[in-house]
Amino acid sequence: MKKRVLSMTLAGVMVFSMAACGDNGGEKPADATPTPTPPAVVDQNTFEGDGSEIEGGSSEEITDGKFAETRKITVEIYDRGNDGGTDPTNNMYTDYIKKGMLEDHNVEVEFVAVPRWTEVDEINNLLAANNAPDICLTYSYPTIQTYADMGGVMDLQSLVVDNKNDLPHLWDWLGTTNMYWDKSVKDGTLWAIEGKRANNNRIVTYVRQDWLDKLGLKEPTTREEFHDMLLAFKDNANTLLGADAAKMVPFSCSVDVGWRAALLIESMMDPNITDKEFYVNGFDDRKLTQNGTKEAIRILNSWYNEGLMWDEFILHDGDTAEDDMMKVGYVGAFMHNWDYPFRGGEDSINANLKRMVGDDAKFVAVDCFEASNGEYIKYTDSTAGDRKIFFPITNDEPLASLLYLDWISDPEHIEYLQIGEKGVTHDVLPDGAYTFMTTTGDAIMNSGQNIDMTITCNGLRLSTEELTLASTYNNYPPCDPADVKKANEVANSGKRPAKNSKITTIEAEAGVGDKLSAKRNEMYDKCMSCKPEEFDALWDELMADYLSAGGQDIIDERTEAWEALYGDAVTLE
Template identity: 30%
Template sequence: MKKTAAILFSMTLLAGVAAGCGGNGNKSGETSSSEASTAASGAPSGAPVTLTVEVFDRGVQGQPDLNNNKWTQYVNEKFGKPNNAIVEFVPVPRSQEVDKLNVLMAANQAPDISFTYDGTLVTRFAKSKGLYTLDELLEQHGQQLKSYLGEKVLSYGKYDGKQVSIPGKRTLLAWNGMFIRKDWLDKLGLPVPTNRDELYETLVAFRDKNPGNVNGVIPWATAAAGMNYTFGNLVQSFWKTMSEEEFVTTTNWLKPGNKEAYQWLNKLYNEKLISPDFALDKTTKQADADVTNGKVGFYAANWDYPMTQKIRVPLKQNAPEANYVPVDTFKNDEGKYLKEVYNENGIFSFIPKSSKNAELAIKYLNWMADPEVMFFLQFGEEGVNHKLVDGIPHGIAQTGENMQMSNLNMDYTVIVNGAELGDTDKNVRTYAAALAAGDKSYEKLATDSYKINTTDGYSSFNYGVPNEANIKYGKTLGDMNKQMIDRLIVAKPAEFDALYDKLVKEYMDAGGKAVQEENVKNYREVTAKQ
């Protein structure tokens, strides 16, 4: 369900730089004023109002009180006092956040500002009229917030044409990446491959000539279907030209060219060019070991994977000569290197209808959009929480109340996902610096990878409404999808065609057809309003 579009975070800063609802009787769209009175001068007076704000409890070892630390003290000093308010943070276990939110919403006890990464959950709350609509509040008290997020990001928080949540702005959009052993290429006198045919020849050379002189060379490391070691960019390069509606609504299994993509992967498997036991590697543990032991020539994973300590530290120890570089090899018939990237939105913040402080809640989120506020919440004090190197903040690990419990304090900066220094280049450099930890070569690897892996990127289509068939059949289809990929890749070549057709029919009969038909219906309804 994709829409073609050209679009351009433990360590303190590491990864920044991926039910019925009750109400209080208010009508949808009605705004709520803070209980604090306002003096003629506009300064709040009277008893302070308590604004409750959700915060994830990630169970970080040694973490301070999530409601009383350097960051919450800053919030109450800089926002609370001027607004005659006390900002109280309500911890919710990260691993149970959806279940906990359902319980809190049903009991009318959810924090004034609640959040979740589950967009479908927000839509359900809105559909059952459990959320404030925020258009008027944003207009009156959220101009700075609106300006920072922009219309595109805000559009992901709309339901039935109304703003029901505030999506966080995702500052880095790259997702998948591909990496190849440049040192192996150099030994063989081969160029960096730029298309599928060149990659195939390179994989054959890796298999036959074993430039690393390793026991059990693996030309292309793969693992069972999952987030890492995926085939996504390859498969997309086989897809033929489609209308926007066909591209967005059609299940991948029926997209023209998809069958040929898996047939090519089947060929690679049968020619021993990809991990022989990939289907048994459900956690990527084996693929990780193969990479870090210096056995692998090429692999696809998260765009920052070779820069992470999980990979680079053992790789440096086991194969110090190894030099992975990002590569773009999957070019389609139109000469583009299609790859999926993240949508511009991150976490969804919303105000439950049970809240009596909706106006104050929007003021709080609007205050957070101040660049000075956002910088402090993300990076803290210079010399204490970070040091500046060429204008880029490098994190200084902390304990006690100075400690950040999430990357870049993302649980306290819900309007942004990722480092925010004003432009993408600085954001990437900040992330790269955190990954590199002083190693300039890894900084360059990160910046090069980000650039490559946002080229010709597309993000998923924003329907704005849930696909009820997908809610019903999604789990079943997801499990089937993984099994289908594994079976098709390891099948005997002569049996591939019949097996593909058989499995796709079973998939469509198990709910795939219903999901696709609802996609078409929803797509046409959304685009008709545009």
């Protein structure tokens, strides 16, 4: 009883304290009105490109890239709170940045740590308290949009153009595509710049190489062959697992079916889908309302009922039970992030398999989900759509902040931040590729390749593409670089990156994202694991519920927004 009262009180206090934070921010700064918007007519041709097509100016405030007097800016940096990590605001790499910025631009840099896993809440609080760093970054565009609507975010449009000549590395690396990804078609405002994904690999299918070998099977190249392989695994469970045969899971999937069976789901989608249809249903990144999804889940349902899948996946949301099954060797195949079995060094799935099952035991990448036209399409993100960088209205040093973004986009600086020092964080292989070492002390990178610091670049980016690739393959010791190479090639074949619809805000999407995602997962889980004869009725019932909970409103508003912008056209140029 007391516990309930206490938890109620705590919940209440939490809500109220959040509200109180809102109160602190109640007094807006005098200059909180949105910055004047540029001319209403927007040149639509300048949304994509490498940046050379835009003519820009340079600032008179700086000479040779330097301010006459030292300026000071604050920069957000994620704090991952990892065990044994360094102080995210003060370590070998931040010193490198601080020193470089002071020497090159006479700008003093101070880092502000923001917890990575609650970054949206935290940045909300900082913004509401008018206390946000001069350079903010977040994965959530709606957060930026919300503040922009309230006049709390700086319009970057004229800034990046007027100072373009002082920002060569920034424009060069991001190109118009990423610089203008979020530019409004309506009024030309630009609230955020998109950091670039150096690697937009998404999902790959993995199967146990040693099981294939033992059963004399070839790697599956079609969905049919994949299914036959799963059946073969199941029928030969005794040969493959002996006493643990009952624990075998031929194809493993978690509660996030939309991600963990994405290649199957997407292969059922019409490969000639129009950009319009793709966009209208694109609000759910697990493709729930796309045109082939129901049939894809029906296939999964039949596999589930054939006993090819894990029947208790639904009880293990967010724990490591599934990974553990992969590591001890009960799982025959799965789909996940392109580098999943290699992640985690000695604790990676493949390293564990080698240790616990045998030298030849490992997962390898296969490509076996063909679309109706025979292509193996991988729908991936564009280079944008990852982290967004924005300046709050409280930023008094927009130029110095832009120079920071330029400095951090300089290939030389990115390379140093990503690979560190030779003999300390990396070694050079005979072919020139870098291999990464276990580091200690101040040289520890709190995030892989310091991606938290290279805010305009997510993923390895070295001086040449060959070097980047070679180093990527060697980035997962003790896993075999050849396996990583194969996974990378599979992930890259048939890539179809997302296009920019240039439609920025859909009001119906506000505040329903989490709710719809939860409903979608519930729907996938239930429909995958129900009896085959119940499938149709259950799917239709849950889909109706999903649509009425906000899905339909979003689809309608997206359709309207598309038609308002493009009329009858159904493709993006």
